[in-house]
Amino acid sequence: MSESSLLQSSPYEVDEGQLIGRDPREISSDAWESTPYLVGMKAIRAKCLECCNESAAEVRKCVCTTCPLWPLRMGAVPKGFRIHGEQQNPHHETSTAATRSYMGETTGDVEEGLKSSSGGSDE
Numbered sequence: 751m752s753e754s755s756l757l758q759s760s761p762y763e764v765d766e767g768q769l770i771g772r773d774p775r776e777i778s779s780d781a782w783e784s785t786p787y788l789v790g791m792k793a794i795r796a797k798c799l800e801c802c803n804e805s806a807a808e809v810r811k812c813v814c815t816t817c818p819l820w821p822l823r824m825g826a827v828p829k830g831f832r833i834h835g836e837q838q839n840p841h842h843e844t845s846t847a848a849t850r851s852y853m854g855e856t857t858g859d860v861e862e863g864l865k866s867s868s869g870g871s872d873e
Contacts, residue, residue, distance in 0.1 A: 755781065795825035 756777070757769040788796050795809075798819060802808035809823050821828055 791822065791825050791827070794819050794822045798823040 756772055758772045759767050760770045762770075787793075798809045798812070799806065802812065812820060812823055814820060817823075821831055
C-alpha cells in the first residue's frame with residue numbers, strides 16, 4: 751500500500767480539503783498486505799527514534815516526561831512500572847471498553863469534536 755492510499759481529502763470543512771489520514775478501521779485487509787508494521791514495545795521504540803531524528807542517544811536523553819511513551823522509550827517496561835501504575839494511577843483502567851470510552855470511540859466524540867470545530871455539520 752502506498753502512502754497516498756493511506757490518505758484522503760478531509761471531509762471536514764475546517765480542513766479546507768487538506769489531506770488527512772484515512773481511518774485504518776475502514777481500510778481493507780488485503781490493502782495492508784505489503785505494509786510493514788510494528789506492535790507493542792517495538793512500535794513505541796520506533797516512534798521515539800523517529801521523534802529524536804533516529805538517534806538512540808537522543809531517545810535515551812529525552813526530557814519530554816509528559817509524553818505518554820516516555821517511560822517506555824527504551825523499548826522495555828521499567829522495573830516496577832506496571833505495579834506502580836496499577837496502584838497509583840487513578841486513571842488506570844484495564845478494560846477495553848474503558849479505554850475506548852476514554853478515546854471517544856464508543857460515543858463518537860472524536861467525530862463530533864471535529865464537526866463542532868468546523869462550525870457546523872459536514873453535511
